Amino acid sequence: MPVTEASRVVRGGRSRLRTEISATFRPADPVARALTAASLSLTVANGMFYAVSALLFTRAMGIPAVTVGVGLTVAGAVGVATSLGAGFLADKVGALRLLTLCVLAQGISLAVFSVVDGVAAFVVVACLATGTRQAGASARSALVARSFTGPSRVEMRARLHVVVNVGIGIGTCVAALALLVDTPTAYRVSVLLVGLLAATGAVPLALLARRTDASRRLAGPPEERPTVPEQAVAAGRSPFRDPQYLTVVALTSVFAVHFGLQTVGLPLWIAGHTEAPTVMISVLLVLNTVLVALFQVRFARGATTVPGAARTMTRACVVLAVACGIYAAAAAGDVVLAVVLLVLAGLVHAAAELWGEAGSWTLAFDLADERTAGAYQGVSAMGYAVAMMIAPLLVTVTAISHGAVGWAVLAGLFLLVGLGFRLGERRWAPRRPEHLA
Structure with a gap:
């Protein structure tokens, strides 16, 4: 094709790419923007944690690998229970409020890993971290269900999935610094930073709760549907x-x-x-x-x-x-x-x-x-x-x-x-x- 036409195609491709990146990482919708910011903080933190956690548990805490596996399995079982309970709780106290609390609690739990020792403390903190993470996942899905309709809900989840993958990738790269130093102190300091970073994900959610337009929108089913009376909401099917x-x-x-x-x-x-x-x-x-x-x-x-x-x-x-x-x-x-x-x-x-x-x-x-x-x-x-x-x-x-x-x-x-x-x-x-x- 002519050079000028090729240039237009290239410029058009770059423009579409910028639009896609903006729609994913800087969405105009306030709920989408808060969810994106919170997810990015959490997933960068999780990416760092996944990279250093095994060495933190075995080298810094001195816990045998088999014991770590058993402890994480117990924590996984706790996560199953909290993911279910959080879904029902979200209908009672509100998905946004519950998600904010879960994100903050998860950040604190991860940070506590930096100072604990011993198998019992490890299992307790792992249960708290996994339980709050899974509860937050339920609350996040409920928030998307309440805030968006039809194809826009699926697109929102798709964009959040992109953010999750990018965040974990960034976190994994950052954690390489601790892996290079390879000392117990490096792993403990890095997991402290992980917890603090994860906790900051609660900030955009708390700011969203202060918006009156968002509060009305999140008070019930999505705004594009007819308003449902409170007694009808309570009578919803299990x-x-x-x-x-x-x-x-x-x-x-x-x-x-x-x-x-x-x-x-x-x-x-x-x-x-x-x-x-x-x-x-x-x-x-x-x-x-x-x-x-x-x-x-x-x-x-x-x-x-x-x-x-x-x-x-x-x-x-x-x-x-x-x-x-x-x-x-x-x-x-x-x-x-x-x-x-x-x-x-x-x-x-x-x-x-x-x-x-x-x-x-x-x-x-x-x-x-x-x-x-x-x-x-x-x-x-x-x-x-x-x-x-x-x-x-x-x-x-x-x-x-x-x-x-x-x-x-x-x-x-x-x-x-x-x-x-x-x-x-x-x-x-x-x-x-x-x-x-």
Whole structure:
């Protein structure tokens, strides 16, 4: 094409990129802006914490690795309970207020790690940190459900997912300083900074609560719907009496096991079963982070209805099963082939995550009873917390313990989940309160 036309295309691409970055990190909507700022603080802090926590617990605190694993499992169980309870509590005290308190409490809990010693103190603080994090996740989902409608809710979650990935990436890079120093003091100081940074995420949420326009908007269901009387809100259906929603939560929770596959299974598989260098662990994590940051919003736009989301989830499950097969094949080749196959599997896995996250958000929002949005999002978050708790065990007893056969079992599991979504595509219908029907 002519030079002038090529220049216009380049300028147009840069303009669209700037618009996308601004919409994601500096949204005009006050609720979106507060959620983005809080999420960025939290995820940078979490990225730092993930990078140094294992060494903090084992080297600085002197706790055996097996004991750390048991303690974190106990903390995960606490997180399951708090994620459920927070959803119901959000309908009573308000999602914004609850989220603000959870963010502040999580920051304080993380900071306390810098001064504690001993197994008992470690378990208590881990339970507090995990419990407040999972409770905050439920409150955040309830806040999005209350503040946005239709496709805008899914797009908001997609943009927050981008912020999460970018924040964790930044935090991981910052934590490299502590890893380079590699002393107990460095790890304790870094986790103190982690806690302080996480706590600052409560500031934009507290400022949002002081806005009168935001207060009116968050007082009930989204403003684009008819006003619901308080007694009608109280009479909303319990998610535990909604078989359709429980089925969806069960299916999406099994799909969410792939996060454990990514963070626990792949490092063990690459290091112990393939000829690839261990640096590929970091390469695949960075590759996933970049792809999610670049494409999550675009992928989310294809899953804005319940049938569309169900189809998207089916596609995600099939693609994830393919990724399992490629990961397994990486063990059969030399260094070059292993690296090529791992990168290919990482690309396929990222596509599954992009489709799966988008589909699961739409289903979690659109199949919920709007009158008890917090309770429904709490059940959804509980399912995710359960998946995160069981994923390490499931991945290790299948793929890591039994190689290709184990990978085949995981692939078969994901295909069965995909079949469940396929069957539900025409059966699931959005739930609307009776007085709005």
